[in-house]
Amino acid sequence: xxxxxxxxxxxxxxxxxxxxxxxxxxxxxxxxxxxxxxxxxxxxxxxxxxxxxxxxxxxxxxxxxxxxxxxxxxxxxxxxxxxxxxxxxxxxxxxxxxxxxxxxxxxxxxxxxxxxxxxxxxxxxxxxxxxxxxxxxxxxxxxxxxxxxxxxxxxxxxxxxxxxxxxxxxxxxxxxxxxxxxxxxxxxxxxxxxxxxxxxxxxxxxxxxxxxxxxxxxxxxxxxxxxxxxxxxxxxxxxxxxxxxxxxxxxxxxxxxxxxxxxxxxxxxxxxxxxxxxxxxxxxxxxxxxxxxxxxxxx
Ligand SMILES: Nc1ncnc2c1ncn2[C@@H]1O[C@H](COP(=O)(O)OP(=O)(O)OP(=O)(O)O)[C@@H](O)[C@H]1O
Numbered sequence: 609x610x611x612x613x614x615x616x617x618x619x620x621x622x623x624x625x626x627x628x629x630x631x632x633x634x635x636x637x638x639x640x641x642x643x644x645x646x647x648x649x650x651x652x653x654x655x656x657x658x659x660x661x662x663x664x665x666x667x668x669x670x671x672x673x674x675x676x677x678x679x680x681x682x683x684x685x686x687x688x689x690x691x692x693x694x695x696x697x698x699x700x701x702x703x704x705x706x707x708x709x710x711x712x713x714x715x716x717x718x719x720x721x722x723x724x725x726x727x728x729x730x731x732x733x734x735x736x737x738x739x740x741x742x743x744x745x746x747x748x749x750x751x752x753x754x755x756x757x758x759x760x761x762x763x764x765x766x767x768x769x770x771x772x773x774x775x776x777x778x779x780x781x782x783x784x785x786x787x788x789x790x791x792x793x794x795x796x797x798x799x800x801x802x803x804x805x806x807x808x809x810x811x812x813x814x815x816x817x818x819x820x821x822x823x824x825x826x827x828x829x830x831x832x833x834x835x836x837x838x839x840x841x842x843x844x845x846x847x848x849x850x851x852x853x854x855x856x857x858x859x860x861x862x863x864x865x866x867x868x869x870x871x872x873x874x875x876x877x878x879x880x881x882x883x884x885x886x887x888x889x890x891x892x893x894x895x896x897x898x899x900x901x902x903x904x905x906x907x
Contacts, residue, residue, distance in 0.1 A: 610637045612761050612792040618667035620653050628653050629816040635794055640787045642807025643796040646901055649813040651796040655765050659690050689754030692765040695746035699739040703749050710753045724756035744775035764795045768802055780806045800897055814901035831896040835861045838885035845881050
């Protein structure tokens with residue numbers, strides 16, 4: 609599978625602060641790539657660098673198989689649709705007038721514009737002022753603007769921000785169907801659940817660094833399942849200073865490898881705490897993310 613986005617040592621510093629740190633992104637063709645991270649972890653800055661809206665302090669970007677540089681930039685950007693700030697568009701114009709501006713700017717055909725509008729299902733609202741649109745309609749108009757050029761790559765920064773569950777569901781369905789048609793979609797969010805339900809590949813940022821990249825299954829492979837210790841006397845185990853929380857049948861511990869598990873069992877048995885069983889259970893996706901991002905409040 610070809611990668612549509614690759615970066616090498618991609619870094620952004622603001623003064624003494626490194627906000628994007630040595631990223632090696634690999635975004636495969638035709639997937640929804642979920643770019644996740646807590647607020648302030650560097651998602652927007654990364655996407656802006658991919659779109660030449662911010663200049664990298666260091667590193668290289670390759671898009672659609674071509675290195676991004678002064679010569680290739682104009683042609684590459686023509687093939688990329690994006691939504692990176694709050695919904696674009698002039699509020700005092702209608703949806704249609706906004707689309708005409710995009711059409712003229714990019715030299716698009718009527719067919720391209722009407723297809724994009726139909727894809728986001730805004731046909732019936734094109735003669736309303738954008739000011740009167742709901743947030744979801746504004747986001748859909750923004751996506752129509754990004755789609756009209758029939759991009760091979762879509763880069764969307766938090767496109768579901770502020771939408772209600774029905775609006776989120778609608779955007780999610782739209783992005784998945786675009787990917788099925790071969791468009792590569794990179795979409796950022798700080799909402800784990802939302803990304804998990806649409807992305808087939810995940811990139812997770814924590815404090816500017818890529819802490820994980822791969823499929824959901826690979827993510828679970830990397831995590832250490834929690835340990836459940838069945839004991840009728842969890843209080844005595846906790847009194848020993850064992851780093852556990854109480855669970856239904858005893859105790860639950862996170863992040864314990866095999867050696868630590870053996871040491872724990874020895875310690876409990878040595879202290880005469882009855883151990884009826886020791887099992888592993890998979891962490892929830894939330895817990896895996898929390899561990900990776902340093903529990904910075906990813907939802
Ligand atoms: N122009 C700038 N000058 C200085 N610092 C900046 C600038 N732009 C972003 N930052 C800082 O870089 C860090 C990363 O910001 P960024 O917006 O990329 O994060 P994010 O993951 O997209 O977060 P959010 O979900 O809140 O948008 C933040 O600490 C932010 O304050």
